Every structure is written in structure tokens, then in C-alpha cells.
Amino acid sequence: MEEEPRQWILKEDPKTTEKNVGGLPSILLKLLGQRGVSGEEAIQKFLNPKLKDLSDPYLLPHMTEAVERICSAIDKGEEVIVYGDYDVDGVTSVALMRNVLDAYGVAGGVYIPKRGEEGYGLSDEAIDNLLEEHGKPHLIITVDCGTASINEIARLNELGVDVIVVDHHEMSADGSPECVAVVNPKLGDGFHYLCAAGVVFKLAHALLKKRRLEAFDLKSYIDMVAVATVADIVPLVEENRLLVRHGLKRLPRTGNVGLKALQRVAGLDGNVSSMDVGFRIGPRINAAGRMDKPEDALALLCESNSRSAKQLAEVLDDYNRQRQTYEKQIRDEAMRMVEEQCDPVNDPVIVLGSRKWHPGVVGIVASRLMRQFYKPTFIVAIDDDGVGKGSGRSVEGVSLVGAIQSCTDDLIAGGGHDMAAGLSIREERIADFRKNFGEYVLKTTTAAQRAPRMHVDAEIDFEELSLDFLDSYDLLQPFGSQNPQPVFMSRGVWLTEAPRHLKNKHLKLFLRQGISERDAIFFSGGERNLPDPPWDVAFTIDRNTFRGRTTLQMVIQDVRASRAEG
Template sequence: MKKQWILPEIKDSQLVELLARELHLPLPIASLLVSRGFTTLEEASSFLEPRLANLRPPEEIPGISLAVERLHTALQKKERIVLYGDYDVDGISSLALLCRVLKAMGAGSVDCFIPERAREGYGLSIAGVEHCLTSFQPSLIVAVDCGTNSINEAKLIRERGVDLIVVDHHELASDSVENTCTYLVNPQKTKVLPFRRNETQCETDEARGTQNFDLGCISTYCPSQDSSPTQHSSSLPQIAVDGYHYLCTVGLIFKLCHALLKRLPNPDLDLRRYLDLVALGTVADIVPLVGENRIFVRYGLRQLANSQWAGVRALIKVAEIKPPFTAMDIGYKLGPRINAAGRLSSAQEALTLLLSDDATEAARIARHLDIRNRERQTIERAVTLEAEEWVTKHLDPVNQKSIVLGNAGWHQGVVGIVASRLTKRWHRPTLVIGFDEQGRGKGSGRSIEGFSLVEALEHCSPLLDAFGGHAMAAGLTLQESRLEELRHAFEKAANHFLKEEDLIPRLKLQAEVDFKEIDFDWLDTQDRLAPFGTANPQPLFIAYSVRPIKEPRILKEKHLRLEFASQQGAPIAAIFFNGAMDPLPEAPWDIAFTLERNSYQGRTTIQLQVVALREAE
């Protein structure tokens, strides 16, 4: 699909030069920082050097202080606690983190419960709650990564005489559990949705005065009264900290543990050692890597290289990755293996891996998860192929702004991945649904910029049994008999919210680079912008009017290897994935690319990854 190239704008040249000089940056990197909204030297410096000491007091998050007091009571009285979680990486890493910390703090009894996807559904469900209560008979349930809008389930738990703490980051409906559950830790409480929706999880120092708590690293730094956070913008690498809306559940659990540790100091418990678990959930949940998430992931990736958890070490081994680790290692190597268990059957195996302290057991589970991930890939490829064939046959790209498809037999554990692939290829909001033998469907949606799935699904709510999620990703359930009605209702919503120009994918280029400027020092400077992810993407550069120094070489019948001249004399290699699928324009070219290190047989070289190429303009 042809993309619209959004070229770099002319920036404040004086500010660019100031940042380049004072922070020792190449001009394109300084220009990129200015384009992302940094207006002062202090802001840019803080972004480039995130520090654990800059984490804000956890008690700022709504509900944490009350939840800490309830956990404090449970610890003191040795109550039976059950942690009730979701089966994605965020949910599993949240369970592992909280379980380990509570046990380290002397909890009398801590059990974890994950509902079975096929029989008990997503998150807090009546069937899941009944199973949990019968199996463990707790006095306290802590629901993590679920429960925000599970009103009936919260009432059931209360009727059984059990307290409920909900730690979740999903958006609140106007009739959330806030009025039913005394202990709700959710930063979205400050931005309640104006509409009602059912909950379906998708594939997202006031209490202690001014007391400081030292984790050997993490202090409760609180900015001065006149400090002002950077204004929220999806295009900026800083997000306002008031509300903490960008945190996923594992980040909230870390903040909860920090607050609990302030309430019950334990000199033997160092939360820095748990940051690898925080990084796993944060990256895999595709939340913005800005603010405190950036700090968590930057330090979590370092901790990953020295993980104290047998399960994490075993997972790294089967994934065949080596430090220094990047967010891509989690997103493409570790996360999918953890997710594979919950997608195909029960997520309990993945949780057991993260809780295991036995190297032999961990190695066995990691190998099995690796096998499950390969099975998931096979299933995913088959469903994707069928889905692509259907879209190619039925989509009218001129007149249709959305894609809705479903089929009996499509594995419900992979529909989210398939929806993501279709959205990326066709640049349209997409719903993919798998139906069982009884015609009950569970689906996932993925969206494009400017189109909120939860708002669109609200317009379709009379047709749905349940739905929920975020603007860019959502889950839903419905009966197969209503699929065609949903297709028409969703298309109506797409026509209402989307303009024609929204359907043209944008290639947002961030700075111009001359190939002759590129060296390893340049790459080292780019590394200071990492970790890359949502709201802090890897820089996409443009080079104008370039010519290859030799004929492109075709790799595996569809990719291209290119070479360009550099200042060092040795050519710079470039890889253009799928570049051989269409004829190349006549050189010279304008090239949109990212910069990478390519390590092969012990040798590291600079490599360009070409994202798009056009005839020079």
C-alpha cells in the first residue's frame, strides 16, 4: 500500500544547535528531540538519562494507600491471599512480581489463579470467581490486570465475605467496580469513560507524610510545586505523570510493592532485582515507553542480563538471545513464548516458569513453551492465510473503511495477532472472530490512528455479548448469527469517525541523514534514545538522492541487499525486506530507513534497514 511521506519540518535551529553542543549529539538526533517536543536542555537531558531516583511517590496513584493498608493487615494476620490474574504477559508478570514480593515479606499463604480461557473466559468472571473461591477459600483476592468493570463478580466476592483489591489499567466505564470494591488501584479513575460497556479483556507520600524510602536505588522524589510535566501527546516521548494513565498493570504492581515496602520496610528486599519482570510485561503490553515506563524498561533490560529468576534465564536460553537486550528481544522473542501458553491452552505453565526457582524445572518448561510457540505460529499462519484470502476477495478498498471477518474453527488464541497483521497490511480497523461449535464467538480488534475501537464497539454494543479494551486494541464476544449485522454496524462507525485521508498510512520521517556521517559513535548516540516502542519509536531517517554502488542482490526471492558509500571507505550495507516484490524506480532514490547493528560470526557492522524507497524528488 502506498504511503504518504511526512517529511521533517524545519526546527528551531538555535535549540537544535544548543542540544547538539551541550549533549554531544549529532545534529539529526538533536533535531529529532526538538521535533518530539523537548523545549529545554533539562528536558532533553532527563530523557536521555532516565534515573530510578526520578520515580515519583507511588502514593500519588489513586487507591494505592488504601490497598497497601489492606495488604499490610493481611500480612500481619497471615491471611490467605489469592492473586487472580489474566493470561497475557502483563497479567502473568504482574502475578509473578506480586507473589514473589509478598512471599519475601512474610505472607502466610499466597496462591495464584488464572482462569481457563475456554471454560471461564477473560478476567474476573462468575465461573472463574466460583472456581477460585471454592479452590482456595481466601479472605482476600487481589485481581491484577482485570476486574475494573466486573461489577457482578465484585458483588459475588463481597457476598462471600471476601475482600477484593483490583489493580488494573483498563478503562473505567461509568458503572465500574469503584462503588462496589473498596480497593481499586487504577490510574484511569481520573478519566472515566462517558459510556457504558461490558468488560472483556483484550490482547495494554500522603499516607506516610514525606518519609523517604531507600531501595538502595529508588527514592520517593517529588517535584516542586511549580514543576510542570510535559504536555501529553502521543508523538512526544514524555507523558504527563498526573494520573499515570500510561502504566500497564505490572508497572502499577511495582508501584504498589514500592508503597508496601515503605509501609513495612525490609532491608533484604531490593526491588531493583524485580525490574526484569516489569520490563517483560511493559514491553509486551505495548504501552507507551515514556515517563516511568521508560525508566522501568531501561533498567529492566539491564536486570534481564543478570536475572535472579531461573525461569527468565531458561527462557532467554531457549529464545537464543544475548545481552545487551533490547525491547525487541522482549516483544519478538520472550513475550510470544510466555503468551503461547495462554493462547493455546492454560497460562498456568508460563506463570509456573516465572515463579520457579528450580533450574531443571525451568529449563523443561521453557522448552515446552518454545514448542507451544511454534505450534502457535503454525496455527497463526494458517488462520492468517485464510483471513487474507477472504479480505482480498471481499474488501472494496474504495468504499469500505473497516474489516470484520470471522470463521468457525479459527483458534481464538490467535485472532488478535491475525487482526494486527490485517490492520498493518490494509490500514483499516479490523475485527477478527473465531467461533466454536455452538456459534459462540470471541474476537479481537486492532485499530489505526484516529479511530477508537472501544468507542466504535459502543456503537455496536446491542449486537455484542461483551466487549472492552483500549482505543487501539479490544476484545469482544458475540453470536455467529450476528456477524453480518456487526459488519454493517462497525462499518457505519468507521464511516462516522474516519476520513478518507485517515486510510492512507503515513511514513513519519524524523530527520535527514547523510550516509557519510554514519559511524559507530552515531549508533552509540542513537542508543541513548532507547528503549524504543510505542510513543518512542526507533528514529526513521531519510536520505535524499542516493545511488547504490552496485546492483541490488536478491535474497530468498523477495528481499534486497543494497550497498551505499560511506565516509570510512567501506560500504554501508542495507537490507530492504520484501523489496524485490515490486520493481525498483530508477536511481537516484530517496530512502526512508532505520539504523541497526548487524552482528554475524563475531563481527559487528552498521546496517540500514530500508522501510521505503522512492524515486528522488
């Protein structure tokens, strides 16, 4: 099915663009200005972040109370359970927190709920299972969850179990839970960008400042924090950028046997980028949780034996293949449903549900359909009792939280973020929700806002695309949320030979602008009806190394018939 053409929006030049800073190309300074980075000192700090610039961890809310309670547990020999979520951020947070406690000789264990049986966060079912498995501990530290678990934590208080929440999620409308401490940046004025693993890293830093451990090197865990930060799609700004930059550098030589094995099964044998984490490492860790086996991902991150780590990494790789199979099945069926039931040009939203779909992968399919059709999308997996669990992804300008709040009569429950959210719904209410969700979008957006669009950062000529430019461009990395990979455009581009088809749907393109020639890859380009040249091409650039030779790789994002301007 042909996609609706996207409007290209070329970003305006920033009002303050530095000149002649450190010999950097003017286009790089423009990209920095678009990101709000100006002034030589700020530019150097952005391009070369240093670990020594990490702030005092005690600036985070309730950090003192959390450290004092953990120190009390150390002194008294108490049992402490670390309870976390089943995604990448949750599993890495559990692994880091448990390693820190083990270094201090704290007894206890870990608990990660199963997505299908116990759901997200602290639930009564999960608490029952934890108590049955571990008995009643003196202290539970929740990581990547707990902020909104007011009733569940009250229950633990009644049982005589202390709780420390280490989290980064939004507060409940009913306030904070009553517990020893809620170490959550959202309660304070800064650090709102941190993921849970980043908050755990801060807690570990605070503990080490109070009680130094000569044999424990917190910096050795920075690669794990980087994986969580990228995979959780939190903003790559300030200390997140710092942690990820240094963590990615460390990954190829990591001392974590599990991460090393995971890189091997993912086909990584050199430098690791944020894209590698987002599309190759993160999905394999996430796949364990999606298959209701989060304990296998945790075991891999905590493994010290290379042979065992290799076996576990292969298990996660197998889970990921299963996830891909489920995803393809759902995506193919969802595409048929779009063709049969929807008008993808005029309908304001896509909402689809089926009893055949696996709840662990509906979010991935929602994301793919949202990108393809540029529509706010919910994909719902319905169980045998007729209760659906849905995952939604949105487009610029449409808040899924606002949509959920406007459709409460159709839903059992729902929540999340503006761009990604989840819900529970009865099967018979899906059609009503689709109608009311669509009306919400029509009321809160204009036709222009709903039209597919692509933001282009800068126009560049082929002759500027050199390895020297790539070297300076790489200083902008890591790319991710709030520091996206720049999209460039070039006008008046011709083909030097016919496109070469790769695996049916991808294209290898041989392009010329003036006297400069470049090769490019166009993923899924074989499924597009391309206009006759000359073209304007929108693209990203990457470093490609093959058999020891490094080249600048153009990755086409869109093609249109060439225009003089606009």
C-alpha cells in the same frame, strides 16, 4: 497482493531545538524536540534516567488502604490469593505480587483464568473455580484486571472475601467496584501510563517503605517489570521509560532463572532491546495464555531450578511455534478471503470470520492485515454455537471504541482501546457489522486520512550514518509506544549491485548515495515491485554485532522513485 503505496509525511522541525547540548548531534536534538524534550536538564534526565528519581508510591490512589489491608493479613496470618490475567502483563504481575507476599510469609496461592473457558478478568466461572481450588480466602488481590468487575466483586463481598484491585485499565461507566482499594492510576491525576506490573511494583515499594525487609531486593524484579511494560505496549514515557531502561540492562544478567532460560531459547546471548522483548521474549510468555496454559508461563517466572526452568522455557517455545502455525493458517486463509470477498483498495474496513480459526491468535492476524492494507481490521473466531470472538486493530484516526459504540445492535459485547479492541458477535451478524463499521469509518474520516501513510522523523545522508552517531542515537532507547523508533529517509540512492534474495521474500540491498555505500535489509522486499533507481529510501537503524564486529544496520521500511523534494 501488492500493497497500496504509502504517502511519506516528513515531520516538521520542532519549534524549539537545542544546540550544542553535551556534544550531541543536531539530528538527535531534533528527535528529542519532536518528542517534547527540550532544555538541557530535561534532555539529560530523558537520556540518563535514574532509579532515584522514582516518585513516592503513595501518590497512587488508595495505596494507603491497600498497604494497611495487606499488613493486616500479614499480622493475622490470613490466606491471600493473587488473581491475574493470562497475558505477559498479567502473569508477571501475579509472579511479582506473589513473591512479595511470600517474602512477608503470607500464605495463599495464585489463580489465572483460562482464556478459552473463563475469559478475561473476574468472571463468575473463574470465581467458582477459584473457590473450588483454594477454598474461601480472606483476601483476593486482582492484578491487571478487576477495575470493571463491579458485580463480581460485589459477589465476593457477599461471600465475606475482601478484594484489593491493582490494575491499569479504564473505569466502567458504572463507576468503581466496592472493595478495600482500587490501586489504579486511572483514578488519579498521574502515572496513567503504567502497566499493571508497574502498579504492582509501586505497591511493593509502598509495602517495603512501611515494613522493611532486609532480605528482599525489589530492584531485582525490575527486569520482569520491563518485560511487562514493553509487551503491554504502554507509553514508554517518564517512569515507564526509567523502569524499562534499567530493566533491559539487567535482563542479560538477571537473577530470575526463568527469564534467563527464556532468553536462551529465544536466541538472546547479549544485550536485550525493547524489540527483543516485544518480538522474542513477550510472544513466548503470551503463547502460554493463547494456548490456555498460562500456569506454565507463571511457573517459569517463579522457578528457581535451572534444569526445570530450561524445560519450561522449551515448553513455552513449543507453544509459540504452535501459535505461529495457527497464525500462518489463519493469515493464509484470511488473505484468500480478502482476495475473494473484499476490495482492499476501496473497502474502508476488513472484517473476516471463520469457524476454523483459533481465538487465541486472531489479534495477531488482525494486526498484520491492518498493517498490510492500512485498514481498520477485525478478525473473528467463531465457535460451534455460532458465537464469534473477534480482535481488532486500527489505523491512525479511527477509534475502535467509537466504532463499537456505533454498532452496538450488531454485537453481543465489545470494548477496549481506540487502536486495539475486542468483541463478541453472532455469526449471522458479521456481514451487518462489516457494513455498519465501514459506514462509521467513512463518516468519521476523510479520504486523505484513510490513505496509507508513513511518518518520517528526519532526513539524513549516508555519510552521517556512523558508529559514533549510533552511540548517541542509542540513548533514545528504549523504543516503544510514544517513543517510537525513528524513521529516517535518504534521497537519490542507487544500487551498487543487484538485490540478493534471502529466504525468498526478503532482500539484502547494496546501496550508494554519493560516495557513501551502505548495506541494508528489506524484510518482505522480495514481494514488492520496486521502481527503477534512483530511489528515496525510508529506514530505521539498528546495531548489528556478528563475530565480535559491530556495524550499523539499515532496515528498509519503504522505497519510492526518487523525488527532488516532498
